[in-house]
Amino acid sequence: MSGDARADAPVICVVGARPNYMKMAPIIRALAKQDAGMRTMLVHTGQHYDVAMNDRLFADLGMPRPDVNLEVGSGSHAVQTAEVMKRFEPVIDAHGARAVLVVGDVNSTLACALVAVKRDIPVAHVESGLRSNDRRMPEEINRILTDQISDILYTTERSAHVNLEREGVAPERVVFVGNVMIDSLRANVEKAPRPAELLAFAGMDERRIARGYGVVTLHRPSNVDHPATLAGIIDALRDVSERLPLVLALHPRTRNNLERFGLIDRLAAEGFIVLPPQGYLEMLGLMAGATVVLTDSGGIQEETTALGVPCLTIRENTERPITVEQGTNTVVGVEPDALRAAAANVLAGGGKRGRVPELWDGHAAERIAAHLSAWLTEREATEL
Incomplete structure (x- = not known):
């Protein structure tokens, strides 16, 4: 096993801003249901730090309390990204990581992916390949860079695959799973x-x-x-x-x-x-x-x-x-x-009524968990 990616270490799941919670909650539940359960550690970077609102969202989503809160707080994009990296690396030192799973496109997503990849830890990015084609948006830069350094890229829509192919991402790294935001919506709308x-x-x-x-x-x-x-x-x-x-x-x-x-x-x-x-x-x-x-x-x-x-x-x-x-x-x-x-x-x-897109069916997290479990098991077997 290379670097800090130990098979007995947890899969570290990173959230930083409110939209991340809706994406991560069903993934953590799905990982726990894998064979013998995949051990996870939830790291909250504190990029969004309204304590009352955070508590409410975790309760609404039935999400476990974070194992670690980095308490980064606000700052410029550069300061915030750097501070997340500085505070996330000691978590790796203390616990190792079987993989780091990041979602979305906030500064915490890129920062934790960078720390992991430099430590030779596999990175899985959920919601890959989305592009506004507007590089004035800080989120667009985060999306592009995170996709370039991630090992596994989970996508919500097929147009994302076209974007990733154009950017030179190998197709075997990309997996179409659907939209985990909709998993949370379907589980909670009633x-x-x-x-x-x-x-x-x-x-x-x-x-x-x-x-x-x-x-x-x-x-x-x-x-x-x-x-x-x-x-x-x-x-x-x-x-x-x-x-x-x-x-x-x-x-x-x-x-x-x-x-x-x-x-x-x-x-x-x-x-x-x-x-x-x-x-x-x-x-x-x-x-x-x-x-x-x-x-x-x-x-x-x-x-x-x-x-x-x-x-x-x-x-x-x-x-x-x-x-x-x-x-x-x-x-x-x-x-x-x-x-x-x-x-x-x-x-x-x-007004448009539209239709629900392919694989926005409430089971995206299950597909992510099944694929990630199999992929990590195969990867670890080849490195023994």
């Missing part, structure tokens, strides 16, 4: 609170809810860090809210910038129902009952496709093209008039 339960305390009665509402999430720096862009989006949403009440689960970054730019009063419109950040189950309930979801989140594009709810993506591109080609997603950009027009089209009955 547990989600009804919209009436969630919105009653905000003064929205059942009759109003029954007439329809939209859900808005907005957090991407390119949208919320620039006063003119943020003002234009909020003004367009105000216009939409005159026809359809909009529920805003307001991200802390967005709230802070609205206050800093003097825009917070624009949320006082009658059609806005402003909520604090919501738990996973609460967001599922809100989205499942919505007429339309307006978002700049990648994961929500996938969840709305699985739920059959029209989604308007407030970005110029998406790394999840299958949600547009087969699902319910429409990429509308950030121009206010384009957002108004797209929302008007949905309200006129033009």
Whole structure:
């Protein structure tokens, strides 16, 4: 066995930001069900560090508490990535690793993959091959680099294989397994609170809810860090809210910038129902009952496709093209008039319903666990 990749060591599963939890929870459960159970260690880098929200998400997802929390916190992309690497390497020193499993495209994903590959430990990357083709997005850089250094690349859609082939990734390293985000959604959607339960305390009665509402999430720096862009989006949403009440689960970054730019009063419109950040189950309930979801989140594009709810993506591109080609997603950009027009089209009955993509069936984690177990066993046998 080479390097620190010992057969008696755990598979280290890394999470760093909230979307990672939804992807990792079903994988950890599936690994535990493999023959004799695969020993895992859950490492939370602390890249997202809202303790109350983290606790709530772990509980919602039935996820074990992390074995290790690196408590990295915020910082520039360079500082955060470097700090994760510095704090993750001693975990390898202390415990070894049979493999390191990373998900998504956050700084923690790339940082822990880099530490592992330099220690000759196999890296498995879940959600490989997704590309926005916009290298101004830090996540795009993380995606490309993590895929280049990973040993096994698990994909959610077949277009990812085209991207990886173009980038020179050997096809035998790539495995199409489906979407683990949808595993979590299917396991939890029936547990989600009804919209009436969630919105009653905000003064929205059942009759109003029954007439329809939209859900808005907005957090991407390119949208919320620039006063003119943020003002234009909020003004367009105000216009939409005159026809359809909009529920805003307001991200802390967005709230802070609205206050800093003097825009917070624009949320006082009658059609806005402003909520604090919501738990996973609460967001599922809100989205499942919505007429339309307006978002700049990648994961929500996938969840709305699985739920059959029209989604308007407030970005110029998406790394999840299958949600547009087969699902319910429409990429509308950030121009206010384009957002108004797209929302008007949905309200006129033009929203997309789409279909659920291939292998978004709630069993992606089982396929990952079965493949990873067999792959590691074969690899270790050849190195004895």
